[in-house]
Amino acid sequence: MVEFEPQTPYSITVAERRALFLEGARQALTGPAYFVAVALVGVGGLAKAAGFPPAAAFLSTLLIWAGPAQVLFFGSIAAKTALSAVAVSITLSSIRLMPMVLSILPMLRAPGVGRRQLFMATHFVAVTVWAESLRRLPDIERGKRLPFFFGFAVACIVTSAVFTQAGYYLTAALPKPLAVGVLFLTPVYFLSTLVRSARLPVDWFAMVFGLALAPVTQAWVGGGFDLLALGLIGGTGAYVCGRFFTARRAERAP
Known part of the structure; x- marks a missing residue:
């Protein structure tokens, strides 16, 4: 079989x-x-x-x-x-x-x-x-x-x-x-x-942080590591802000 x-x-x-x-x-x-x-x-x-x-x-x-x-x-x-x-x-x-x-x-x-x-x-x-x-x-x-x-x-x-x-x-x-x-x-x-x-608040925060911090990381980090630093700093900031925004919106929901 x-x-x-x-x-x-x-x-x-x-x-x-x-x-x-x-x-x-x-x-x-x-x-x-x-x-x-x-x-x-x-x-x-x-x-x-x-x-x-x-x-x-x-x-x-x-x-x-x-x-x-x-x-x-x-x-x-x-x-x-x-x-x-x-x-x-x-x-x-x-x-x-x-x-x-x-x-x-x-x-x-x-x-x-x-x-x-x-x-x-x-x-x-x-x-x-x-x-x-x-x-x-x-x-x-x-x-x-x-x-x-x-x-x-x-x-x-x-x-x-x-x-x-x-x-x-x-x-x-x-x-x-x-x-x-x-x-x-x-x-x-x-x-x-x-x-x-972009579908979630964190997506929009990520774009804002990326555009705002790109010149800063390029000037202060550079050396090929500026985009990596931008991803770590901006991504972390976007995640925290996205979680905070979502939590506040949930609290205000009826």
């Missing part, structure tokens, strides 16, 4: 995974993928200025997938900075992504999802993917989130790599004000996404 293992509540078929992956890619290509991709056009121009071949610009997005780190890499190489210093600078600049990874992984965990899959998912966590995931994943059944996430993230990173490659050839032809404006699209899009996805 053949015994079958009971399926978990979140087990899905290969066809469902494929459909979820494609749906994630489709949603990314409705806008988010292009916003982050346009912001990386300037990275391609920087790669060219640093003397790298076109393939390096393309691969930098696939392998690094962090605009500030890519700028640091190509800028430091162009300035003939020691490779050890380049490695340390990029590592410090990427610390800012750690809180994003820690906040998104619990949303992707589900029965049947192994550590290897979650480890792979961490590579795709960047500002746009993180912000959009916080907004979209809660509406998806837990066991179906990871395929959707991979589809969304892969569409973003591949589109960005193509735009980075295009920027290798195009940035030199863009007027300086336009090139600066293109780079400014990412923070504007990131902030608008946070506003759109």
Whole structure:
């Protein structure tokens, strides 16, 4: 007699995974993928200025997938900075992504999802993917989130790599004000996404603390640790204020 293992509540078929992956890619290509991709056009121009071949610009997005780190890499190489210093600078600049990874992984965990899959998912966590995931994943059944996430993230990173490659050839032809404006699209899009996805008082407090304290931490901390300090101080303050606000509102409720 053949015994079958009971399926978990979140087990899905290969066809469902494929459909979820494609749906994630489709949603990314409705806008988010292009916003982050346009912001990386300037990275391609920087790669060219640093003397790298076109393939390096393309691969930098696939392998690094962090605009500030890519700028640091190509800028430091162009300035003939020691490779050890380049490695340390990029590592410090990427610390800012750690809180994003820690906040998104619990949303992707589900029965049947192994550590290897979650480890792979961490590579795709960047500002746009993180912000959009916080907004979209809660509406998806837990066991179906990871395929959707991979589809969304892969569409973003591949589109960005193509735009980075295009920027290798195009940035030199863009007027300086336009090139600066293109780079400014990412923070504007990131902030608008946070506003759109804010649901609780703590979300709004976090944005207020972040915007208010960013110049302070940059001036007083710096050295690649300013964003980490901002996350710790601003996040703690937002959490405390959010709890206080929620408690006061509950007391006033009839």
